[in-house]
Amino acid sequence: MATAVQDTYPEDFAHCYGCGRLNRHGHRIRTFATATGTVTEHDPTPQYRGAADFAYGGLIASLIDCHSAGSAAIFWMRAHDLEVGDEPAPRFVTARLEVDYVAPTPLRPLRLEGVAEETGERKVVVTTELSAGDGVTVRGRAVLVRITAP
């Protein structure tokens, strides 16, 4: 069973509404390393609708934000020959978030795939494609800054 990077965040950083394993109310999203990138899957509940039966834009932005922070930790660890679970993950915060809503996103199981555009010592840039099974509905790009290290 693979370990999600959020499972290895230090406890002080595990209360986020988006990805904190210790936040009872939040999305508790979990991000995993893949061969070349990262993946996060999330099944939104109906309360997070926007117009009609589509996901609201804020949920999409939240998912991309937290998925990108987790992805940044994974890419940084990979650059240091570390795997998720080897050490507490470094914690990144978002400096800039860009979200392009290409098409409406249905309230169905969603999949976010992340790629590293840049992996520096303090700064990581992650691009993300979000789909609901039928092609990409949202593209994201996030610039993240490291605030803790293992």
Add this chain to the structure above:
Amino acid sequence: MATAVQDTYPEDFAHCYGCGRLNRHGHRIRTFATATGTVTEHDPTPQYRGAADFAYGGLIASLIDCHSAGSAAIFWMRAHDLEVGDEPAPRFVTARLEVDYVAPTPLRPLRLEGVAEETGERKVVVTTELSAGDGVTVRGRAVLVRITAP
């Protein structure tokens, strides 16, 4: 007592988690016209924390997203010599969202002020400054597209 633009959204478009007056679970944010722009105030509850006692990035993005959609409706109505409450507000959806996290945002009452960068017939661009009392912590920019008209 001023009317928030979200109070005049058609019922079909009033279920959004961010700004739907009919969503029992969501933020139910309300955006008002000012002399030259727009304003949204929101007091986040502790569950929406991110790291430490700061607001999580997804909440910030959500607020800017829904505040910008409401602001777009206000700017469009103003360009058509309409005031909030005259008619059901036109409904805009977000095509692109940019969020710059300049500084951490405390979990305190927040104020978002919106300005129109561009007001077209179908496309409106809104820039936003978010503050928690002590200067701007986040800057937003959203490109919105109209999907309904009064």
